[in-house]
Amino acid sequence: MNGLQTGLHTILMVCAVLCVLHPAAPSLAQTKVLGAAEVNEDTDSVELGPYAIIQKDPDQKITPDTIRSSGGRVLTGKLYDKPVVFLGHDGVPIWLSIKIANTGKNADWIIDLGRRSDGRFGYIKSVRAYEFSTFENGAVNLTNIPAYAGNGTYKIRLEQGQQKLVLFDITGAGGIPSIVPLKLYSEKAFAAHAESRASLNTAISMMLSGIALCFLFPALSRRRADFIPYAIYFFYIMSAWVLYDLLGSAGKGAIFSSLVLCIVLGYTLLSIFITRSFCGIDQSSFTERYILYGLAWLNVMGTLLSFFLPVGSGTTHVSLLYGAPAFTLLILSLMGYAQARNGQIPGYLFSISWLFPLAGLVFSVLQACNVLPYNGFLVNGFWYAAVPQGILFLMALRQKNIKDTQYNGAGFGGDSLNLTRLKETKDSAEHARLLKVIEKERHLLAEFRQQDAKRVEEMRRAKEEADEANRAKSAFLAVVSHEIRTPMTGIMGMVRLLLDSSIT
The missing domain is CATH 1.20.1070 (Rhopdopsin 7-helix transmembrane proteins)
Structure with missing residues (x-):
């Protein structure tokens, strides 16, 4: 019995020590839990998904006021660690927290949620962006970031050596899965990217x-x-x-x-x-x-x-x-x-x-x-x-x-063995047989037309020969008639003179 009590006391002490040593749920006040997305003057774009802390808010209890009053501790979540944020189908609001650190001279950066210049599937109902900042006295402030080039893009200014924590309150439309390809661009790279995407859409x-x-x-x-x-x-x-x-x-x-x-x-x-x-x-x-x-x-x-x-x-x-x-x-x-x-x-x-x-x-x-x-x-x-x-x-x-032109030209437009009969036939073997019959009749018709064309040509030539013979006959008779009529006229005139004279 004493051994059992000693074992229970030991277990309770270990649990107590673990509870003391176990860290509390991460919050935005403890910014060390957030890995920063580092950028410099050589950076064109960075995927922000792997640096995002994501938290769902189905009851919509998280507001800018609750964040300020709690010093950011109301926002707890886990590292998303994926390049693209999938909102799912339920339309539940989520909060994204991203820390960005600038080690270069370029101070102007564009955060793009993929709603304007990148491909996306599904739709977002609303987006609000904030800059999270703390003061020396521990107070927390949220500054609204206005849309930059259409809803879904936001411009932040980040001086060299400065870090900023950016929050997004995103609500999907619901029913349709939504994708947020969260990305950070330099101002020049974003302009080129937006132009290429707009050109593709126009094309x-x-x-x-x-x-x-x-x-x-x-x-x-x-x-x-x-x-x-x-x-x-x-x-x-x-x-x-x-x-x-x-x-x-x-x-x-x-x-x-x-x-x-x-x-x-x-x-x-x-x-x-x-x-x-x-x-x-x-x-x-x-x-x-x-x-x-x-x-x-x-x-x-x-x-x-x-x-x-x-x-x-x-x-x-x-x-x-x-x-x-x-x-x-x-x-x-x-x-x-x-x-x-x-x-x-x-x-x-x-x-x-x-x-x-x-x-x-x-x-x-x-x-x-x-x-x-x-x-x-x-x-x-x-x-x-x-x-x-x-x-x-x-x-x-x-x-x-x-x-269709070949089919109608072959004379099958009104034949009983046409496409309508093929459509009514259900058996594939019958289809094949009918197709063979049509092809055979098409060849026979082509041969008949060829023979008919030959007969027509022969008749045309015979008619031309008959016409030519008739013309030759007419010409011959005309010539012969002229040659006979001229001397006969002279003979008949002499005979008339002889008959009219008194010569005995």
Whole structure:
């Protein structure tokens, strides 16, 4: 018993010593827990994520007043140690604390949250930036940092040998995963970076407009109604891209995040309509038609469910919002491939074209969910993928028009063995057999037309020879008639004179 008591006393004493020696939770007043991001005159940019202390504030109890009154101790958190801050889907406010030290002569620096000049996925509802400073008497002050070049960029002045602690109060829009590629730039490097990103965005907008006009021009000038859905499709993507960029740069990403459900639904419905138009799916194509109807209803139901899901539904929300469009794009690609294999359409290019937005969407979602490492270009891959997709659409339509012209020119436009019969046929072997019959009849028709052309040529030559003989006969008779008529006229005149004279 005494041994047990002695053991318990020993354990309690050890626990007490550990409690005394164990440091309290780190706070911003204890700035030694923060590693500083060091910069100098040779520094162009520094990723601030690895130096950030992150703390979630679901109850929104942390305010500038509570920070001042607590001397910064209300802010406790852990080192994030990642280059990009992922806000998640729940829309919970977070506080980021970053210490920056300048050892060079360059004093002007720009902190960029990636909302203006860098690629980003998801949207931020609000951002507030503060400079944290302490006085000799222990008092704490927070100074608001105004936006520098659009919401999401902030300019700080850091003299040589000076350190500053910068705080960010960030709230995600919720429902959509948000990425904050937190980065520090020199003023010159930021200007170059922003200019290159703006040039890329402008180039994407111009290319999308150009592709849309490539479809709109023949639709209007040649009255090609089948080109109109493609023009609408690319004008729609371009408009969504411009709206996405403008609202993100203006700090109104939450507005776009509330519209993104309708935008994604409109995109998938347009994609389904384009596939129906290109593949010629009509009332006789029972299976293909109901597959497209099913995809449309899947996206509509996914959008409606996303509207009613709570903000913090996370993975379920992302699955409904982006899973249905990704599945739709995959099925559209497979449908184009299947019909191309059956010889109905030259759909290989059309099939490949849907893989570009599918890959862009998958890369964007995986990066937003912190599955793949962040990349400022690929995070907007869904939008950029529309450019090669448009080029493939143009090539596929050109091939389709060439094949349709050859088909109609061969005389099969009204034949019973045409594409309509192929669409109604469900068995692939029957498809192949009918294609062989069509090809055989096409060759026979070509031979018949060749023989018919030869007969027409022979008849033309015979007619020309007959006409030539008739002309020769007419000329001969004219000459002979003249040669006979002249002497006969003289003879008849002499005979008349003899008859009229009295000579015996």
